[in-house]
Amino acid sequence: MTEPILSARGVSKRFGGVQALKDVSFDLYPGEVLALAGDNGAGKSTLIKAISGVHHPEEGSITFDGRDLSGLLPGAVRDLGIETIYQDLALADNLDVGLNLFLGREIVRHLLGFLPVLDRTKMRTESAAILQNLGIRVPDPTLPVGNLSGGQRQAIAISRAIYWNARLLIMDEPTAALGVPEQRLVRDLIIRLRERQVAIIYISHNLNDIFAVSDRILVLERGRKAGERKASETDDNEVVKLMMGSA
Numbered sequence: 669m670t671e672p673i674l675s676a677r678g679v680s681k682r683f684g685g686v687q688a689l690k691d692v693s694f695d696l697y698p699g700e701v702l703a704l705a706g707d708n709g710a711g712k713s714t715l716i717k718a719i720s721g722v723h724h725p726e727e728g729s730i731t732f733d734g735r736d737l738s739g740l741l742p743g744a745v746r747d748l749g750i751e752t753i754y755q756d757l758a759l760a761d762n763l764d765v766g767l768n769l770f771l772g773r774e775i776v777r778h779l780l781g782f783l784p785v786l787d788r789t790k791m792r793t794e795s796a797a798i799l800q801n802l803g804i805r806v807p808d809p810t811l812p813v814g815n816l817s818g819g820q821r822q823a824i825a826i827s828r829a830i831y832w833n834a835r836l837l838i839m840d841e842p843t844a845a846l847g848v849p850e851q852r853l854v855r856d857l858i859i860r861l862r863e864r865q866v867a868i869i870y871i872s873h874n875l876n877d878i879f880a881v882s883d884r885i886l887v888l889e890r891g892r893k894a895g896e897r898k899a900s901e902t903d904d905n906e907v908v909k910l911m912m913g914s915a
């Protein structure tokens with residue numbers, strides 16, 4: 669068996685009086701899609717933020733590719749190959765598609781051989797190529813992404829992860845508020861990423877989505893791991909019971 673790409677052991681995180689995560693452990697393997705399920709406030713977003721470097725757990729450890737992530741800030745985690753798409757989409761609304769794909773890693777050219785300026789043309793050409801490659805249609809890639817639909821925005825966030833060769837992609841509610849064709853586009857992208865051996869953590873409230881894309885389902889209930897099942901060995905009823913703490 670291959671080694672896990674990500675391992676969490678005994679992760680606990682508290683916010684004041686709220687125990688957001690309590691002793692959570694799990695493994696994730698390359699090319700595997702793990703769904704995180706749980707009621708509102710169960711700790712799903714906190715768990716992925718503990719991986720992506722936004723939150724720092726008081727207890728436990730998280731390792732990625734054998735490397736301890738503790739203390740790393742989000743930029744450093746991203747540089748290791750973990751790309752996160754947050755519930756509140758981390759795109760800059762006022763920038764165009766190309767600039768969003770290169771956000772934080774802009775291509776720079778040098779005027780007169782030394783004055784650094786953004787190479788917008790190169791970023792636009794590169795981003796048009798990758799979107800085309802992924803079958804994502806955007807009416808005008810030079811428009812600010814604030815003008816795009818939810819699905820198009822989601823697709824751009826996913827393409828960013830692909831372009832930068834993420835080895836772990838984390839998605840918090842990627843299909844919430846998407847139309848049906850757009851949900852399908854996101855699902856297709858997930859399946860393609862899995863084929864490329866990218867590991868994926870997928871948070872959703874939608875059990876249809878969860879069963880459509882995931883290999884394994886980890887259920888959180890009030891910060892604790894209520895259970896973990898292979899998607900092929902469980903069903904809606906059991907997952908809902910685990911979510912309710914009544915399994």
Ligand SMILES: Nc1ncnc2c1ncn2[C@@H]1O[C@H](COP(=O)(O)OP(=O)(O)OP(=O)(O)O)[C@@H](O)[C@H]1O
Pocket residue numbers: 683686687688706707708709710711712713714715
């Ligand atoms: N930054 C924060 N400060 C204080 N409390 C927080 C913070 N983030 C989360 N919490 C609390 O931690 C608990 C877990 O929250 P979290 O956002 O992880 O839940 P969730 O499972 O993602 O829920 P949802 O499905 O509604 O997105 C909740 O009780 C929440 O109020």
Ligand SMILES: [Mg+2]
Pocket residue numbers: 712713714755840
């Ligand atoms: Mg959340």
